[in-house]
Amino acid sequence: MSTSTSPPAASDEAFLGEAIAQARQGLAEGGIPIGSVLVVDKQIVGRGHNRRVQAHSAILHAEMDCFENAGRLVAATYARATLYSTLSPCDMCSGTALLYGIGRIVIGENETFTGPEEYVQRRGVELVNLNNAECKTLMADFITANPELWFEDIGETGETGETGESPV
């Protein structure tokens, strides 16, 4: 599934690389390997990674950690910002991006998880999916090893109803 509304810029791969570095840092800390950076005028103003496990946090998805680390920004700055995330942002993170009027979101992939992308686009945000193999592999390996942490992160029980399997 393609979510691109315009071709990615040359720098998008480089900034996604910074988000992947954040994801790898989170993995090294024992966390879920999702990373994010916030970029304004080609400068990284915030970096973050999922820290729900590390900080026993209900809200520290990568994008929320990134927004928090960027600190308070004025509306005009958010409007020029691009949010990079290794994974399609969930309801919470997409909602925060909409609240602050983020103009552009670039994601590594949306096969592991797909947030409310159509809604975000309807609200006027440009959404670009770089379909990055490294992002997919990071999550696939993590979910195989830690399925319970992943389902907790996205607010699901892990019972898909498709396989008939129940969590042990």
Ligand SMILES: [Zn+2]
């Ligand atoms: Zn999220």
